[in-house]
Amino acid sequence: MKTHALSGELNVKGLSKWYHIKGQPPVHVLDDCSFEIEPGKLTVVMGTSGCGKSTLAYILCGYLNPDRGQVVMDGQQVKEPSSSRIMVFQETALWPWMTVLDNVIFGPLAAASIGKEEATRKAMELLRKFGLSEFKDKYPSQLSGGMKRRAELAQALINSPKVMVLDEPFRGLDVMTRELMQEYYIKLFEETRLTTVFITSELEEAIFLADRILIMGGTPSKMVHSLEVDLPRPRTFDVLASERYLEIKKEALEALYGDSMQHFV
Numbered sequence: 001m002k003t004h005a006l007s008g009e010l011n012v013k014g015l016s017k018w019y020h021i022k023g024q025p026p027v028h029v030l031d032d033c034s035f036e037i038e039p040g041k042l043t044v045v046m047g048t049s050g051c052g053k054s055t056l057a058y059i060l061c062g063y064l065n066p067d068r069g070q071v072v073m074d075g076q077q078v079k080e081p082s083s084s085r086i087m088v089f090q091e092t093a094l095w096p097w098m099t100v101l102d103n104v105i106f107g108p109l110a111a112a113s114i115g116k117e118e119a120t121r122k123a124m125e126l127l128r129k130f131g132l133s134e135f136k137d138k139y140p141s142q143l144s145g146g147m148k149r150r151a152e153l154a155q156a157l158i159n160s161p162k163v164m165v166l167d168e169p170f171r172g173l174d175v176m177t178r179e180l181m182q183e184y185y186i187k188l189f190e191e192t193r194l195t196t197v198f199i200t201s202e203l204e205e206a207i208f209l210a211d212r213i214l215i216m217g218g219t220p221s222k223m224v225h226s227l228e229v230d231l232p233r234p235r236t237f238d239v240l241a242s243e244r245y246l247e248i249k250k251e252a253l254e255a256l257y258g259d260s261m262q263h264f265v
Helices: 053-061 100-111 116-129 145-157 175-192 203-209 237-241 243-264
Strands: 010-019 027-037 042-046 068-073 085-088 163-167 195-199 212-217 222-228
Touching: 010 053, 027 053, 027 068, 027 222, 042 053, 042 203, 053 085, 053 163, 053 195, 085 145, 100 116, 100 145, 116 145, 145 175, 175 203, 203 237, 203 243, 212 243, 222 243, 237 243
Parallel strands: 042 195, 042 212, 085 163, 163 195
Antiparallel strands: 010 027, 010 068, 212 222
């Protein structure tokens, strides 16, 4: 599997976004939102519910265009979706009438980027990595929640993206499955150093995964706080008991709590 440790740099400059609903005043979601995503790093984006995290993810991937500002990846402005930026959504993106294998190979075959033999070889390599090779002929309804998420990671990675954007991908999983998926993804990241933007509302998940945490705040939202997570890698859940983890958690809570109170008022 290809890696892109030195590619996938994102520069976000002055993003503003309104939603226009017929018969209602425009909803201003993002305002002058600016930040950078370092290549080969795992950056977590956090913020209060409804602050525009998913809107931001759609803009990063080219599914939505901002009303003002721009996103630049590796020197090129992002204007439309591309296989160089792959998104894993909150809800499953697996086609229910396709087998696991057919779901994984669908993207590259639809794009005609590689032939079916090569796509199948790559898919089986990924399914073995995620412990799903024995389930290649199963349908999504026959998989557990964690297995579906692993299949979706394979579905994304077969496209050899430069950037992965994950929008609360483990929300709705039970605690044990969620922790297993966090371990799966952190091992994958530490192996590939694939530039990752990970959106979550769970602080422990954010600190465990991140190289840096960006916190959104305000109404409309922008980036209000940046926090470096200098915990050692490779990372295990043992770091959650470290003194440094508690210091990072305290700083993050202060930033999140302050914005939450303003949002509430």
